[in-house]
Amino acid sequence: MKITPLDSWINSKTGARGASSLHGYQLELFRETLDFVKGASRFYSEHLSSTCAAGINRLDDVRHIPFTLPEMLMRHPHDFVCVPPDDIGRIVTLPTSGTTGSPKRIFFTPGDQELTLDFFHHGMTTLADENDRVMIFLPGKSEGSVGRLLRRSLERFGCEGVLYGPIYDYDDALQALAASGATIAAGLPAQLFALSCIGPGIRLKSVLLCSDHVSQAVSLGLTKAWGCEVFSHYGMTESGLGGGVDCSAHSGYHMREADLLFEIIDPVSEAPVPDGERGEIVFTTLTRRGMPLVRYRTGDMSYVIPGRCPCGSGLRRFGHISGRIPDMVGFRADFTLSMPILDEILFCVPGLLGFTADIDDDGGRDLLTITIFSPGNEQAVQEAGTRIRNDRYLGEPIAGGLFEICIRHGGAGVLTYGNEKRNIVDRRQKRRTR
Numbered sequence: 001m002k003i004t005p006l007d008s009w010i011n012s013k014t015g016a017r018g019a020s021s022l023h024g025y026q027l028e029l030f031r032e033t034l035d036f037v038k039g040a041s042r043f044y045s046e047h048l049s050s051t052c053a054a055g056i057n058r059l060d061d062v063r064h065i066p067f068t069l070p071e072m073l074m075r076h077p078h079d080f081v082c083v084p085p086d087d088i089g090r091i092v093t094l095p096t097s098g099t100t101g102s103p104k105r106i107f108f109t110p111g112d113q114e115l116t117l118d119f120f121h122h123g124m125t126t127l128a129d130e131n132d133r134v135m136i137f138l139p140g141k142s143e144g145s146v147g148r149l150l151r152r153s154l155e156r157f158g159c160e161g162v163l164y165g166p167i168y169d170y171d172d173a174l175q176a177l178a179a180s181g182a183t184i185a186a187g188l189p190a191q192l193f194a195l196s197c198i199g200p201g202i203r204l205k206s207v208l209l210c211s212d213h214v215s216q217a218v219s220l221g222l223t224k225a226w227g228c229e230v231f232s233h234y235g236m237t238e239s240g241l242g243g244g245v246d247c248s249a250h251s252g253y254h255m256r257e258a259d260l261l262f263e264i265i266d267p268v269s270e271a272p273v274p275d276g277e278r279g280e281i282v283f284t285t286l287t288r289r290g291m292p293l294v295r296y297r298t299g300d301m302s303y304v305i306p307g308r309c310p311c312g313s314g315l316r317r318f319g320h321i322s323g324r325i326p327d328m329v330g331f332r333a334d335f336t337l338s339m340p341i342l343d344e345i346l347f348c349v350p351g352l353l354g355f356t357a358d359i360d361d362d363g364g365r366d367l368l369t370i371t372i373f374s375p376g377n378e379q380a381v382q383e384a385g386t387r388i389r390n391d392r393y394l395g396e397p398i399a400g401g402l403f404e405i406c407i408r409h410g411g412a413g414v415l416t417y418g419n420e421k422r423n424i425v426d427r428r429q430k431r432r433t434r
Contacts, residue, residue, distance in 0.1 A: 004247035006254045007313040009122040013258040019314060023059050026261050029286040031056050034065070037292050040082035043072070044294065062263070063272055067282065068296045070104065073238070077105040080291050088290055089113060090144035092237050106237050109290040113144055119242035119256050120153035126247055127206045127231045128184055130158030135180050137164050137173065137187030138211070139419060146211075146241055150186065166418045167191045174199040186210065189232075190343075190416050193218045194353045196225035204228040210235065212422065213321045213340045217347035234321060238296055239283055244318055249310040252317030259287045262318070263295070264304055267325055275304040280325060281318070299325040327423045329359055331366055335397050339422050345391050346370070349384050351377030354415040357424040359403075366403035366428070371410035381407050 016022035031053040037044035038051075051065055073080065081088070089110040093103050128134060134154055140147025140163040151161030162180050167173045167187070174195055177185060185192060186208040196202075204226045209218070210233040219230040234253045235243035239260060244253030255262055264279040265272055273279040281298045301324070305317040323338035330336050339357065346355050355372040370388070374380035385407045388394050398405055416422055 001248050001311055003312040004245075004254045004309070004315070005122050005125045006245070006247075006256070007315055009118075010258045010315065022257060026257065026286060027056065027059055030059075030062060030261055030284060033284065033286055033292055033294065036289075037082060037294060041080055041292075043076060043079035047072075048294070059261075060272075062261070062284070062295070065295050067270070068293055070238075070297070070299070073104045073106075074102045077107070077291075080293070081107050082292060083109060083290055094237055104238070107291040108144070108240070108288075112240060112288045112290050113149065115259055115287055116149055116240050116242050117153050117156075119240075119259065120150055121156045123233070123242065123245040124150070124153055124159070124208075125157060126245060127208060127229070128154065128157075128159050132183045132205065133160045133162060133181055134184040134186055134208075135162050135164055135177050135182035137167055137185065137191060140165050149241065167195065168417050170195060170198055170412075170415065174202075178202060184208065188212050188416065189214050189218045190354060190422055193221055193347060194415050196222050197351075197353045200225040202226055206231060208233060211419075213323065213343070215340060215343035215347060217344050221347055232320060234300075234302075234318070236298060236300075238293060238298070240285065240288060243283075247309065247311045247313070251310055252305045252319050254309070254313060254315045255318055257315065259285065261286055262316075264302065264318075265297075267301075273303075275306045278303040278319075278322065299327075301325065329424045329426050331397070331402055333397075333402060335402055337368075337394075337424060339424055341393060342370070342424075345387050345394070346372070346384055349374070349380050349387060351375075351380050352384065355384075356410070356414050358427060359424060360427045362404060368403050368405045370405070370407045371414055372407065373410055373412060373414035375412075381409060 014022055014025040016025055034053040038048050047066060087109050088107050090108045090113060092106045136147050136150055138147040138150065139145045147163050147165065151163050154161040162182060164173065164176055183205040185204055188211050189209040192207060206229040207222055208231050214232040222228060222230050231246055233245045235241050242256050244255040246253055261284040263272060263282040265282055267280040278301055281300045281302050282295055284294050285292045301322045302318045305319055308314055309317055323340045328336045328338045342357055346352060351374040353373045355370055358369045360367050370384060372380055372384055389398055
């Protein structure tokens with residue numbers, strides 16, 4: 001088993017030899033970032049007016065710095081920008097869910113995008129080399145998009161990237177994959193899972209799953225269908241796309257700690273949590289110039305995995321994302337449900353290619369409706385119901401009448417298309433706000 005290439009990459013960028021020297025590097029850059037944004041950003045000059053970089057003597061002191069919240073980005077995105085307009089090379093607009101609120105706009109300089117390219121380059125050597133061809137099922141229409149950055153990063157070590165784009169037509173995507181001679185595919189977990197169910201005869205060396213949570217059920221399904229090794233990546237536009245990637249040990253994400261300072265906090269108390277305890281990911285950009293972010297709350301839930309990685313790296317590892325706080329749907333008795341929970345249960349159902357989940361108000365009671373797409377498998381509905389009712393997390397609330405459940409067949413429209421994000425649709429809230 002080879003050690004993650006991020007180990008040597010981070011060491012070369014930071015000069016670090018072990019955790020203590022890496023922490024020293026991060027502390028120095030965090031203090032520099034504070035000084036920079038307070039002087040260059042209209043937002044941070046006010047938001048951090050009572051803070052002083054000289055008072056940050058240890059990484060533990062970071063907890064005293066105010067958080068940056070997503071809604072702050074929505075309200076006044078231009079106030080975060082720290083460079084003249086001519087220095088911005090790319091602006092990404094992120095639509096928000098719901099009917100209110102402005103979209104987030106994230107600004108990058110060419111140098112910021114070079115940092116992402118550098119991370120993608122070294123991260124992709126985890127699973128690819130110069131003999132591979134990678135089919136990229138990610139957005140790539142515009143310069144600086146994630147698909148184009150990934151293709152450019154592959155070129156840096158002699159690997160060919162074939163840019164297909166997000167999947168809108170599964171039959172066409174499967175034909176393109178088969179004809180491409182690709183040895184690796186990269187794309188959204190649910191889309192590549194459905195593609196593998198439609199075309200199980202394809203054989204790939206490996207698959208990279210990104211842009212959404214990755215369930216173990218999806219990984220196992222891809223391995224069974226395509227005979228491939230499955231890797232997963234964590235990142236978001238706000239973090240500069242790259243955040244972390246797992247290694248050949250498949251024991252958590254190795255994080256991009258040369259460019260980002262990560263924390264895990266209790267989402268309620270906002271206090272740091274110990275290693276091994278699940279909480280919300282918070283990050284600070286350490287090397288970005290266009291739109292640095294300080295203690296940005298992501299809403300993503302994870303934890304620091306204690307101990308050294310089996311690959312041999314001493315870098316911190318984060319557990320795979322178990323859901324996003326804003327996407328969790330609440331019921332009575334403080335019971336919550338998220339798409340990752342349903343994924344682990346339902347993507348194990350034989351013949352199921354995809355599903356949607358909706359919650360509605362049915363005569364004063366909550367009704368969870370699962371619509372599945374399982375062509376040629378009439379038993380899938382019954383199997384899905386059995387698995388959900390026997391699940392250790394869902395079984396008791398259902399038996400206790402916390403909510404009703406309906407499972408039904410649907411057409412191919414159940415599958416995800418393009419850049420669509422998979423979430424439970426809560427129609428109760430929509431009715432209350434009319």
